[in-house]
Amino acid sequence: MSNEKASDVIGKRREKIAELKADGVNLFPNDFAADHTIGVIKDKIENEPDSLSEDGPRFSVAGRMMAINKFGKSSFIRFRDRTGQLQAYIRKDRVGSETYSLFKRLDVGDFVGMKGVMFTTKTGEWTLLASELKLLCKAVRPLPEKFHGLKDPEKRYRHRYLDLIMNNSTRDIFIKRSRIVQAIRNVLLNRDFLEVETPMMQPIPGGAEATPFITHHNVLGMDLYLRIAPELYLKRLVVGGFDRVFEINRNFRNEGVSTRHNPEFTMLEFYQAYATFKDLITLTQEMFREVSQEVTGSTSVEFQGNTIDFGGPWRCMPLLESLQEIGGVDSGLLNDREGLLGFASSKGITITKTDRIGKIITKLFDILVEPKLIQPTFITGYPVEVSPLSRRSDKNPDITERFELFIAGYEIANGFSELNDPEDQRDRFLQQVAEREAGNPEAHFMDEDYITALEYGMPPTAGEGIGIDRLTMLLTDSASIREVILFPHMKPADKGIH
């Protein structure tokens, strides 16, 4: 690398490491048996207080040193493993003068393994009295400052490992994220759903209106698209007899990066045969309550100054009604395309002139209503023209049996009774193809094989997608999607940060 200019601190550290090597110290051994975790040791003392004694059990434990208080012939260290943090007391007369003089050459950030008994210090802190100590891994670079830690968001994202070492809150977010996914999985497995994996590389990208990433398969000599949604594959599986399926995996959309968009993001999609969108509205509420309870211990959460209550039942409102009641759109305008265009421009909202009325309505909704939907709210009654995969309402063929879920101003979920009439589906695709030819790069492609699958018969089905990143933002009170994605996309930093 070009940035190997040795700074003072790192340069000195490298010199010290060279000396340790020259003295025959193995800086990267892997022969220490860490038989106990810090968590196990603490549990043991909780349950058997006699363990806190020089006659008590001898523990073998390893971790990264996070702080060192060196005295002349004894030292305290704080070290950490995946289960927590513990103090150890290293005395020259216990570990021997040879080990102690090696220890004095170690640094914060190094990994050590220790064996010893537990005791209580004068200040009452449980502490490992080490009788053996072994260097397990030498750190070349110093950790950030112990009190202020690592704050610079750019460095936190680019060097997430440092963020995880230094900031417990970051660790907690990603532990919670893992638990959220596990809790969702349990909700669905408990309801007899089958977890599946469908292609990430698709010859025809489908299931959403979005711009895909394109890649190329050399041997097959063909372009493939990173998927924008798994929907059309999951519904093929319903055709195949998997009546209840779900997938939790990445989608890719070739669009901007912001506090609420990352080009790759994680989506749950699930499909249930013999169910309607109304069943999914019920299931969604159950899922959110179970997941929130499991992960946060409560069915209400604090998010950016608002208390979000997942207790039910949640508000449910037709799209047009929400535009009138919340968006302040006069009811007379809702069927008046020209009137809506005028209204939009009076609000400073730019609308493409070729947009059809359904699209104009959803754009107005995005700006006038969505930010105001703080408590969980299902919006229903989406126009057919913006819902090319949804079943039509039996009462009104212009709208679909569809809902979107909004919480804290975020679109969190999208679900509907599935369109399983192959002829209608073909017409909808054709309409999309026409839109694409008219210049909408996000319109669907024709997918003949999907039509063929529907022609074999898909039972009446309802399906839904839930954004896992945004759900994690809600449950961890994170204002930016980058806080809940371990390695968010960043432009390359061609210099500077090393």
Added chain:
RNA sequence: GGGCCGUUAACUCAGUUGGUAGAGUAUCUGCCUUUUAAGCAGAGAGUCGCGCGUUCGAGUCGCGCACGGCCCA
């Protein structure tokens, strides 16, 4: 795409009207066997994001660029 803000030592941050670059932590040296952001004494450490300009002189003023943050579209 637009606006505002940020970028100074490994980290967190000061830096006045333009006049030799500062602190704490970390590091190094010495002392110290119950510390908790340990303590005491001393030392070293900088391409002030990058480039151009104004000026006798730029971390500081101007223009451009890069990266990041927040807001708007």
